[in-house]
Amino acid sequence: MRKTLFAFAILASALSITLTAHADTIDDFVLTGNGETVTFSLPATGVYTLHQHFDSFSASGPGTIDGAPATVGATFYVPYFEIVQSAPDLTIDSNPQSNIPDLYGSIPYSWFVVPAEFPNPEDEGTFNVTFVPGTYQLQTGNTFFDHPFTPPLPFTLSITPETPIAPTPEPASLILLATGALGAITTLKRRKSMAP
Template sequence: MRKALFALPLLASALILPRTARADTTDLFTLTGDSNIYTFTLPQEFTFPVENHLVTVAAPRTTGTINGVGGQTFDVDFYTGIGGTGESLKFGTVGNLAGPTLISFVSSTGAYDTAAIDTGSYRLIDFANSIKGPDYYYLTITPETTPPTPPAVPEPPTVLLLSTGALALLLASRVTPPTS
C-alpha cells in the first residue's frame, strides 16, 4: 500500500508537468531596392508537393510590410537552380530577381519534398523592369525564432516545489501505519 501511495503522486506529476516547448524557426526577410523596403517572414523549412516542376518552388503565402506599411500579402517563389536559369527569387510585384540559389533540399517523403531557406545577405538583380540598366536589390535573410507564449499564471519556483515534495515525503515516512 505504501509503495502505491508513493508511485501515485510521481505518476500524477509526470502527467501534469508541461512538455518541453519548442519554438518554431522562421526567417526574417528584408528586401531593399527600387526605393522600397519589403519585410516579411517565412518558415525556415517548408514542404511542397513533388508533382510541382522543380525549376521554381512556391513558399507559403505570407504577409509583411512595404516601407513600414503592414498588412501586405506576398507570394514568393524560389528558383532551385535546376535548369540553370540564373534566377533566384520571384517576388510578388517586383518580379524575377537574378542571383544565387536561396534554398537547399532537405528531405523527400515520396509525395512531398522539404526545402530549407539559406540565411545570409545577397545582391539580386532585376533585369526585366529596368529602363536604364539593371536594378539591384539587396536581400538579407536572418534566422528568427518565435518565443513560446508565457503561461497565463506564473509557475512557482522549482526549489519551492522540490522542498514541499521533500517535506511531504519526510512526513509521510514518519507516520506509522495503524496496527490492528
C-alpha cells in the same frame, strides 16, 4: 539524516527545472531596393510542391510593404531539371502589389526533392528546403522574362532566424515537485519525532 538530505536534493532539483525553449523554426526575410522594403516570414525548413513551370516553389504569408501590412508571396526558382536556364531566382507577388520586379542572383538553401509517384503535369514532386541565413545581393534582369533595366537595379535580401524565446520556469512542474519534496520532508520529521 540521509533521507532528509535526499528530500532536500529533490527540492533543489525541482527548483532548477526550466521549460526548454523550442528551437525556432521561422526565418525573417527583408528585401530592400529601388526605394521599397518588403518583409515576410517563412519556415526555416519548409515542404513545398515543386512546380514544373520554371522549376519553382511558392510560399506566402503575412508581411509588410514599406511598413504597411500585406500578404506577401515569394516564388523561388530552383535549378532542378533546368528547363529554363534564364529564369529569375525570386519573384515577389503581394496584395497590395509591390513594385519589385523579378530578381536574379544567388539565394542559398539546402534542398532535396521527393518525386511524386503520379505527378500532376505541372508538379514534379515534394520539395524540402532549408534556407541559409545571411545577406544576399540580387538585381533586376535584362531578359525577355523581365522589363529591361540599364543598368540593373540592385536589391538586398536578408534572411535572419527569429530570436528564440529564453527558457522560462514551468510553474506547474515546479509546484508539483516542490509539494512532493515538502511532503517527504514533513513525513520524515514526523517519523523521526515518533521514533522511541
